Amino acid sequence: MNLFKQNQFVVHGTYSEKSWFQIFHGSCFLPRNKSKKDGTNVDDNGYHGFWNLRENRLYSLKTAPKEFRECCCIGSSRGWLVFLQENTVPFLFNPFKQVKIQLPSVDRLLGLKKMVRNIDREFELDYFDSEKGSRRFRFKSCPKQRVRECFIQKAILTKKPENNNGNYGLVLLCNKSEEIAYHASGSNYWTVLEVSHPPYQDIICHGNYLYALSDNSSIEVWDLHIGGGRVENTCDIVFRFPDRSLAKLNSLRDVCTMRFYLVESCGDLLFVIRFIGDYVDWDGTLLSEYDLLTEDCNHPKVCPYRTFLFHVYKMDFKELKWVEMDTLGDRALFVGGNQSVSVSTRCFPNCEKDCIYFSDDCWEKMEEDYLYGGHDMGIYNLNIGSSKPIYEFSSDKIQPPPCWIIPDPAMLES
Numbered sequence: 001m002n003l004f005k006q007n008q009f010v011v012h013g014t015y016s017e018k019s020w021f022q023i024f025h026g027s028c029f030l031p032r033n034k035s036k037k038d039g040t041n042v043d044d045n046g047y048h049g050f051w052n053l054r055e056n057r058l059y060s061l062k063t064a065p066k067e068f069r070e071c072c073c074i075g076s077s078r079g080w081l082v083f084l085q086e087n088t089v090p091f092l093f094n095p096f097k098q099v100k101i102q103l104p105s106v107d108r109l110l111g112l113k114k115m116v117r118n119i120d121r122e123f124e125l126d127y128f129d130s131e132k133g134s135r136r137f138r139f140k141s142c143p144k145q146r147v148r149e150c151f152i153q154k155a156i157l158t159k160k161p162e163n164n165n166g167n168y169g170l171v172l173l174c175n176k177s178e179e180i181a182y183h184a185s186g187s188n189y190w191t192v193l194e195v196s197h198p199p200y201q202d203i204i205c206h207g208n209y210l211y212a213l214s215d216n217s218s219i220e221v222w223d224l225h226i227g228g229g230r231v232e233n234t235c236d237i238v239f240r241f242p243d244r245s246l247a248k249l250n251s252l253r254d255v256c257t258m259r260f261y262l263v264e265s266c267g268d269l270l271f272v273i274r275f276i277g278d279y280v281d282w283d284g285t286l287l288s289e290y291d292l293l294t295e296d297c298n299h300p301k302v303c304p305y306r307t308f309l310f311h312v313y314k315m316d317f318k319e320l321k322w323v324e325m326d327t328l329g330d331r332a333l334f335v336g337g338n339q340s341v342s343v344s345t346r347c348f349p350n351c352e353k354d355c356i357y358f359s360d361d362c363w364e365k366m367e368e369d370y371l372y373g374g375h376d377m378g379i380y381n382l383n384i385g386s387s388k389p390i391y392e393f394s395s396d397k398i399q400p401p402p403c404w405i406i407p408d409p410a411m412l413e414s
Contacts (some may be wrong), residue, residue: 027052029403051391054350072144075155076338079407082155088115104188110151144400149363153177156339158205160408173203201260213262217241242322245273245311255286261335265342269315271322280306304372304396310356310380328354337361338404356380360401374401
């Protein structure tokens with residue numbers, strides 16, 4: 001199904017005739033900001049363009065399709081986008097081939113009897129009478145960011161769909177990251193996996209195996225038996241949390257939080273720890289909530305949360321421990337609401353080696369303040385130990401948050 005016509009892009013005011021693959025070859029999915037007459041920035045809560053890393057150029061959609069405006073993007077994996085539309089029906093969309101694949105409803109999985117978009121561009125919700133829906137959440141409406149926070153935190157493909165079908169699967173990390181569900185192509189249902197260490201921070205698929213990283217840095221592994229219709233838990237590995245990162249957290253516990261990612265890179269399994277300051281001043285100073293108070297208590301200091309540090313470790317399968325990495329070599333990592341990915345900078349020439357490209361996936365913080373949220377994105381150099389912006393927005397309130405679109409690295413590095 002074609003959602004766009006071939007030449008529906010505007011590049012710095014001119015139409016683009018580039019192919020879809022050239023345009024999306026390593027891109028960041030961006031919303032469009034609008035400015036009111038009073039100078040405040042708003043948007044229509046949908047995606048309208050792509051920042052191309054290879055060309056360092058912004059491509060704007062002349063007309064954004066209805067799906068981009070009204071549906072919630074719940075993931076990006078192997079060059080495909082995953083959306084959740086009204087009535088809790090997800091679908092896959094490939095921007096390279098302009099293909100849309102419908103998936104079975106997740107209403108029972110999420111405990112939602114109704115999910116309908118209202119005039120305020122929020123989703124009105126109604127729950128099944130089952131214990132799941134009523135126990136977890138009570139709110140009757142929510143913006144797109146809360147859908148990611150509460151219902152579906154990540155969606156990843158086991159492999160690329162071929163010819164609109166093929167032996168592939170989609171895995172969801174959902175319901176406050178406490179459940180993992182799997183859909184095999186050709187079936188019309190979701191399988192909820194038996195889990196041991198929820199909640200989880202990240203999930204990845206490598207080969208026929210699914211790996212889930214828990215809050216305590218342990219890893220659970222399932223054999224998906226792709227094409228066979230079975231899912232089997234194969235092992236549960238408990239790792240000691242890295243001493244260096246634990247010491248860093250303990251020294252900054254009152255002013256920062258952490259986020260974890262699992263990345264497959266050149267056959268190795270990487271554990272990426274992201275440190276996010278709860279309140280960060282313009283000069284990078286980490287502040288506590290008390291530091292925000294000013295003499296004018298009616299106008300406290302505004303300091304958005306921001307990422308300030310990354311630690312990266314490699315799994316030692318023999319010793320069953322995490323080994324610290326000082327460099328990524330010629331690799332670059334992409335983390336956020338997308339599938340965590342490692343790419344070769346030889347295949348992505350404009351990507352900087354030894355760097356981590358990050359987007360905002362702090363769903364629980366995005367609605368804390370009307371002045372910011374969705375803004376925490378940039379490039380972190382692991383060797384230098386500092387970050388820089390990748391794209392300048394006119395506001396720190398970005399809805400929906402940007403999302404990486406990275407083609408399947410195997411397609412580019414083979």
